[in-house]
Amino acid sequence: MIHPTAIVxxxxxxxxxxxxxxxxxxxxxxKIGKGSVIGPHVTxxxxxxxxxxxxxxxxxxxxxxxxxxxxxxxxxYVVIGDGTVIREFVTINRGTASGGGTTRVGEENFLMAxxxxxxxxxxxxxxxxxxNTTLAGHITIGDCATLGGLTAVHQxxxxxxxxxxxxxSGVDKDIPPYTxxxxxxxxxxxxxxxxxxxxxxxPETLAALKKVYRxxxxxxxxxxxxxxxxxxxxxxxxxxxxxIAFVESSQRGITx
Numbered sequence: 001m002i003h004p005t006a007i008v009x010x011x012x013x014x015x016x017x018x019x020x021x022x023x024x025x026x027x028x029x030x031k032i033g034k035g036s037v038i039g040p041h042v043t044x045x046x047x048x049x050x051x052x053x054x055x056x057x058x059x060x061x062x063x064x065x066x067x068x069x070x071x072x073x074x075x076x077y078v079v080i081g082d083g084t085v086i087r088e089f090v091t092i093n094r095g096t097a098s099g100g101g102t103t104r105v106g107e108e109n110f111l112m113a114x115x116x117x118x119x120x121x122x123x124x125x126x127x128x129x130x131x132n133t134t135l136a137g138h139i140t141i142g143d144c145a146t147l148g149g150l151t152a153v154h155q156x157x158x159x160x161x162x163x164x165x166x167x168x169s170g171v172d173k174d175i176p177p178y179t180x181x182x183x184x185x186x187x188x189x190x191x192x193x194x195x196x197x198x199x200x201x202x203p204e205t206l207a208a209l210k211k212v213y214r215x216x217x218x219x220x221x222x223x224x225x226x227x228x229x230x231x232x233x234x235x236x237x238x239x240x241x242x243x244i245a246f247v248e249s250s251q252r253g254i255t256x
Contacts, residue, residue: 051082060090066119071096081107088113095120099138160246164192173255176246208237
């Protein structure tokens, strides 16, 4: 169902049962999956792929060119996974050649009003960004992470899976998976215990992660020494290995 006031380019690929509301604009080289709803006054620029069963609310802008002086007019992309909800006035920019060319939003994300996702960001599955969350370029956010309202994240930072960042935070370093962070600049406040329990993490997994957290952040050991201690004293659960891999691969440094 396409409203007669909507402008949809003939080169756009519109799936079955898609709704496009009044005064929305859908450019060429756009793909919209079946059952998605595009509300009124939405702008979808070229080279955007939207999955099935997505809901994009009024005045959102998806696929505008990146806000960077390094962009040279190259073809680049936005990819949005199935079941994602994009609320009012959200802006999502295309990628750049230097950042891999694609801004990616995973499945079942919930992006609340006025959020901004800059070029080359990579969001996992079931990520929640509360109102006015702002992501600079090249940011990676793991599955099931949650960012509170009015939070700003520095470019090239990473936020691990199942992490929770409290509202009005300024994030300028990597936040490890499974942790709780807040503040400007953000600091760690332990594990995201409530969130992990809600996601069904087993008690033995929580106990192992608590021990890992204590070794890394509440001892006088260097990171190398802490990891050696973890490997010798903590069961090698998948979540433990994920935590270790994250901190070992940090480029910007880990939030303490």
